[in-house]
Amino acid sequence: MTGWLPFPLLSAALLAVWLLLVQSLGLGSVLLGAVLAIAGGHALAALQPPGARVRRPGVMLRLVLLVLGDIARSNLAVARIVLRLGRRGRRAGFVRIPLELRDRYGLAALACIITATPGTIWVEFDSAAGAVLIHVLDLIDEEAWVRTIKQRYERPLMEIFE
């Protein structure tokens, strides 16, 4: 957390953001961007966030693709529901999912994935019980949802963050 580059990953991301913002790859832009990116790392360090280690970039890439696909599919599913196409008798409801994931970045990623996917939303996390409550727009089978979430998302996230 100390040293001149406390959060290399973040700094790299910041540099990328900077370059996208200035839309230039000139030396000046890169230099300035690098300075700002490092400064950004220090700014985050001032907030003393818990440390993060990210491993298994392959798993991460696979997860990203998987999520993108899921999001696209869910989009269409929800669109159908809104437009009242397809079958009737849809039921919405809450599902409580016990989690093993404890890393806060991992949890944050999971929350983002669940919430960003149309049809599901992260509602409540109970740190003592280690369970998350999600709301599902089209709830057919609670068990199936628990399984899906744990296998599709939680496991790879645990591989990445823990």
Place this chain on the structure above:
Amino acid sequence: MPDDMLLIAAIALLFTGALVAGLLPANARNAEAWLAGVIALIGLGLMLSFWPAVAHGGVVRHEIAWLPTLGLNLVLRLDGFAWMFAVLVTGIGFLVVLYARYYMSPDDPVPRFFAFFLAFMGSMLGLVLSGNLIQLVFFWELTSLFSFLLIGYWHHTAAARDGARMALTITTLGGLCLLAGVLVLGHIVGSYDLDIVLASGDRIRADPLYLPALILVLLGALTKSAQFPFQFWLPNAMAAPTPVSAYLHSATLVKAGVFLLARLWPVLAGTDAWFWIVGTTGLITLLLGAYVAIFQNDLKGLLAYSTISHLGLITLLLGLNSRLATVAAIFHMLNHAIFKASLFMAAGAIDHETGTRDIRRLSGLRQSMPITAALAVVAAAAMAGVPLVNGFLSKEMFFAESLTAPAPLPPFEGMLPVAATLAGVFSVAYSLRFICGVFLGPAPVGLPRQPHEPPRLMRFPVELLVLACLAVGIFPAITVGPLLAAAAAAVLGAATPAYSLAVWHGFTLPLLMSTVALAGGVVLYLLLRRHLGGEAEGAPLLRRFEGRRLFERAMVLLSWRIASSLHGLMGTFRLQPQLRLVVLAALAAAFWPVYRQGWPAAWPDLAGLDPVIVVLWAVGGATAIAAAWQAKYHRFTALILVGGAGLATCVTFVWFSAPDLALTQLLVETVTAILILLGLRWLPKRVKGAEPAGAAAGMRRLGDLAIAVAAGSGLALLAYAAMSRPAPDAISRYFLERAYTEGGGTNVVNVILVDFRGFDTLGEITVLGVVALTVFALLRRFRPPPESLDRPEQQRIQGAYDAARPDRAVGDTAADAMLVPATLMRLLFPVIGLFAIFLLLRGHDQPGGGFAAGLTMSIAVILQYMAGGTRWAEARLRVRPLRWLGAGLLLAAGTGGAALLFGRPFLTSYFSYLHLPGIGAVPLASALLFDLGVFLLVVGATALMLVALAHQSIRSHQAPRRADPGAAKVGEG
């Protein structure tokens, strides 16, 4: 022939003397008296030295430029009439000083007394010497002021306070009327110079404004001279120390009124209006004063009403429109001054030696105070008009005039001599009462002090004056003849009539009237003797019309009750009517030119409507109206709805080519929303309840609705009219042409902000900084409503839940709820910061700039406060908003000020390119530095406000009466 400079010297001497007297130590009684006496004596000497110059109709004039462009110069003008008064003022002034040395007690703060006295004398001298009407008013008001201070000298007594206040109120009211009258006279004549005015009598009397001018001037004169119906202030002025009364009543203050009447007699008199107003007032006052005087139990009260009566006599004489009567008036002014001064001093001596002035308690003082008794008898004889004393002469002239005066209306024919005789009867009666009640009868018992003669020097002034009474009374022609001639000629000029100053004119009707008056007076006194001395105060029939009480009641009514209700009627202390008026005034202001010039726009063209904008503003308008609807009970909802209107505004800015505006508006909306939310925490919920539901409230709401609709339509019409006109040839073209070449930026809006009109921006950030300081200062003293002191309901419930669960600690619910959001918000901190820097750096060329960047940065900071709470954030971020604020302002101003070092105007910008190898041209612009200042200030100010507001929570959650170092830290770091 003395130098006319000496006139100003005399006045200056008196005022300087006043200043010196005021600076002497409190116990310097002798030094004060010496000073005042010598100064008064020098003044008298100076005046006397002018006698040769004025004796034969000469006028001494001394002019000093003061306000020449407005016709107001210091003009000192001494003629025979003024000389007579000047000598009275200084001469009697000297005697009064002498008298006062012995009269005043060692406990009295004498510096104040002599200072006011000398200043009053100076004002009076200035008044009689005035050769300019405005200057006359100037000194006139000064006499009111210093007489007020003298009357109120013993202000620990209620009588002194009330008397002084009454005198001031009445005389300044008169003085203000006089000012108005003099202004009108000046308007008629075209000058305020007395010589020019005196030469314009015909013009003045012929002017349509004559009557108003006359009435105004008379209001001044008659109030000052205590004429009916303004007579009541004078008796109450008795609360003054007796030397003051002697002075004010004899030679000075009250004489100023009749002095003015005589002074302006040549230009104002000679009309029916004059006759009726002045004559009637004088007559009533003459009779009333004399009648009431008989029944006074206070020596000074008796003398005061006698003064009123004698002034009424003078006024009546002046009002008769007769030259001879005017001569008599002038003569009586002189006589009255002499005998009244001596009488007052005698009364003062009695008071001083016996400790009381109550005629009922006094008796037989001829034994213990024989000399004083003799002096008083002579002076009282003059007052009563007994032959061989001066009062007789002028009184007989009055009786003669009463017989010959014109009577415009038949019913009053012959009434004047009767009235004059009756007044004579009264004056004899009260003079008798004065003498008999005090000096005759058995020796007094139970007086506060054992009476004996006053000190020699205290008696001396009285003796001198009584001697004068006798001298004038017996040898009028040689003693007072030349003086009266000079004075009368100064007033009447060439038209001075012939008159005879002799004690004996043969058996004439006036002599008969005098005899009747003397006899009648004696009879009346004997008749009334048994009734006088009862417990009842005041004169029969008039007891209920006690002037003082009436005055007080009128003042309370006029200056308090009526004023208050009128003030309430004309104004309001409520906000809503005020805002209503502002809106209505603006509506009227905008409507009026349009009404005069015609409707400035064509009918709308419906083609070319962009449906997106239509929908957008259907949304914006609906949310705005809904916000207005909800703001009373659903504050939170209203805030959300306002956000909708704000978004529509943002999109509109983008649509119509104003990306900078949209950016700033959006950021400001966000920060404002957070601010108000922080504030909502301290606004207890409104519950729908007993609200005004009556018809009046309904009408008011309907009225407000109408105003709102009118204001909205008005602004919409104006906007439409202006927008549908072709654009004028605006100065902005200059900016577009030069922004890049001379301002060094392509974002013209930003170049305007930091360069062309950088001064506006500097001012604008100053406003922001100032407001932040104010907010901070206010919150330092913030006392939340008791209903809000507790934690919010949500927190209490969630905390209780956590507490009840063994596996959780209080606050876990919040921590769990914020777990993911806080993680993300923290990650966003550097990202948003980076974005802020980006906005700052590119602002000169692309949308952005210091302000948007600053707001963005402060959002990044406040997000951390939201994520972790105040304590958490402040343990990690050392935000020092005040430093940022001050540094930003200093940087922006300093950047502008740097130009001064190069001899260029403030805020002159500088830019060039620095060529770095491998990187290329790096722009270097002072504008960026300026923008950096803006950025720093905005971060500082916004953070200061947000954080100071956020701090209230932790402040109130702590023990509410303990010092909170955290709050102080916001300011300092």
Place this chain on the structure above:
Amino acid sequence: MMHAAELPAWAALLTALLLLSGAGLALIGSLGLLRLESFYARVHAPTLGTTLGLACILAASMLYFSMLQARPVLHELLIAGFVTITTPVSLMLLARAALYRDRRAGSTEVPMPVLPRDAEAALGQWRAPDGG
């Protein structure tokens, strides 16, 4: 549309398609806001606009500007990234606020927290106005 004519037909077609589908998805999402029955159902609807809808429009924008300026224009990715991080924050907070409020109001629609047996009493805290 100053330079739209310079675009090749395929790019124009693709841009148009992406634009329309993105806008359509956003509209459907917003429509869902009106049509779905309960708050918890409605909370899902806007995600259509923030995910695939947004992606389509961003893609259209990238394609269009890249073609127009003859260079890869990628800064739209920033929007995608930012929206992905930020939208869940507000939605999660909103859903949780709703949940707490419903629990407080005694709604049966929302589940109570799962508790260890000895802490059942804690549930009462959600309902008692000043329980603590």
Place this chain on the structure above:
Amino acid sequence: MELVIALAIGVLSGSGVWLLLRPRSYQVIIGLGLVSSAVNLFIFGMGRLRVGVAPVLAPGADPTQYADPLPQALVLTAIVIGFATTALFLVVLLAARGLTGTDHVDGREHDP
């Protein structure tokens, strides 16, 4: 287009003025915000409405083709000042509520 914006200005200012005339301080602050928005749009409109010609100079373009930048600068200043004064009013409103015990703008309830 002018018509729509003019109407928008009218609706915003009308709602704002209605709130300004209400007795509750919170209504007044919301009203001030709405009128501020209306006034900002109004000043902005004084530079006339033009679509897609933001005053950001491109090389070699004709200066007359851009939207009038000056009203935009003025509105920016007005926005900032409006923000500042809103913050101030808010704090005064809160202080008044705390000290007077009522949210009536006069600091006391009036009998109907």
Place this chain on the structure above:
Amino acid sequence: MSGWVGQLMILPILLPLLAGAAMVLLGEQRRRVKAALGVASVLAVLGVAVLLLWRADAVDGMAGIYRLGDWPAPFGIVLVVDRLSAMMVLLASILALAALVFSLANWHRAGPHFHPLFQFLLMGLNGAFLTGDVFNLFVFFEILLAASYGLALYGAGIARIRAGLHYIAVNLSASLLFLIGAGLLYGAAGTLNMADLAARLPMLTGSDRALFEAGAAILGTAFLVKAGMWPLGFWLAPTYAVASPPAAAIFAIMSKVGVYAVLRLWLLLFGAEHGSAMAFGADWLLFGGIVTVGFGAIGVLATQDMGHLAGSSILVSSGTLLAAIGVGQVGVTAGALFYLVSSTLAICAFFLLIELVERDREASADVLAVTLEAFGEGEAPPDAADPVGTATPVAMAMLGISFVCCALLLAGLPPLSGFIAKFAVLTALLNPVGAAAGGAVPAGSWALLAVVIFSGFTAIVAMTRAGIRVLWSPLDRSVPEVRGAEIAPIALLLLLCLGLTVQAGPVMRYMQDAAVSLYTPLDYVRSVLPAAVGTARPGGGGA
């Protein structure tokens, strides 16, 4: 004007700004340093103001044009120093000096950030007087209002908060009107520079003209709110009455800013066209001014509270000035300028004095209340143990004399400048320049005369009542404790009023010259826009 003399013009704005910013950086403590800095800044501004006044009078009324950022008018913002603005800056700095020195005895410790707020207020005042740009005028209005909000609420307290809420709400509304007005002027004429507006106005016809006039009228409404004209000025007296004394003292000139703006803009914009008569809205000014004087006078009577009395006196003063402007005669305007200076100094002195004479009566209740409200924290109360001043008969005498002087000034009685001022207005009212003696006088002038006389009477009645109550109290009250630093500024102000009387001739000559330049707006336009004159002025008549 070039070189260092030319740079003087920015200093009345720049010095307080830099001083204020530096004070913010100094933080909340170190009051001594800040006090020294503040006094130095005000003294420097005072010196500059004297120089500017002297220049303006020497160089035929126009000391110079200061082009900010070196941009030419009408494109950039300019400061214009002529007789009027130089005089106003001088007046502001005198008031500032008095109020600041007064506050050093006590008040500057009663809350945070007094000194910077004070500097910013001075900056705002000077900027408003100097600027030649309508929108920049708005900005300076806002600066001085923002600072005045801070100072009005300085020391908090329920009364201040209550009045402050009204003050802020009304003035914010007025600021919005200002924006609408300025926007319309720009929308119709395409410029913001005052001189340029005046130059362009004759060329506007039809609809543009109507829009311009509507803008000007709305702008005028905003100014009149700030000037406190009836029925827009009900907020004024209550706010000023409860403001802390140094703040109230400097507020004495704030309502004059509105008057100044009307005077400046109206004569500039509409003076040239109509010759000496200002047709546009003049009747309204006259009428409104007269009613304002009446309302103020009644307010003076209707109150027992001296703060309210002083606040209502401000209304009287504002009303007199507005009506005098509405008369539209050079002489009356000159008299009004004299009156402005005199009444401002007097009211300032009175506001300071009130606190001293009432100090003993309320036993610094205000200050104590403030600290009690401070939620048990914040700075120490202004040393409760440390006596506020020394009690001597001399102090009592000084208070008495000062009170009498204030009463005389407010009532317009001799020998102080109030009388001269009133006379100058009234005589010019009845004797218009160029008219023969005895010529017809319009009814409005008579009404003004009557109401001015009436207001003098109410002032003397109320001041006597108040003075007797506090200074001649029958109770054996202890002599109030007064510090030299508190009585000195009052004495300074009153001596200045005395000086105005003695030197009435030269001062009045200055005022007349200033008024004449106001009535020859073309000279102003020519000075600001050397290039624009003569090119496009078809209708410009000029006086």
Place this chain on the structure above:
Amino acid sequence: MSATLLIWSVTLAQLLLALALACGCLRMLRGPDARDRLLGFDAVSVNAMLLLLVFGIRTGSALYFEMALVIALLGFVGTAAFARFLMRGEVIE
């Protein structure tokens, strides 16, 4: 051809987004609860952002992009603050 196609599709897309905006607005107006209004507000700001992106395509100008970027990056702050207030009765504890 491609120009016409683009113009039409952009116009239509804007119209659709405007309608989406209106839907969000309706939810803001109808409530019934603060949370629903907030949801509506969130939707409105998202749709406004999309509208601005399409507007950028329509004008061929990148000037409006930052505006969309700001909504993307900071638009949530308002909603989050509102939601936090609902949840805890306080924005900053």
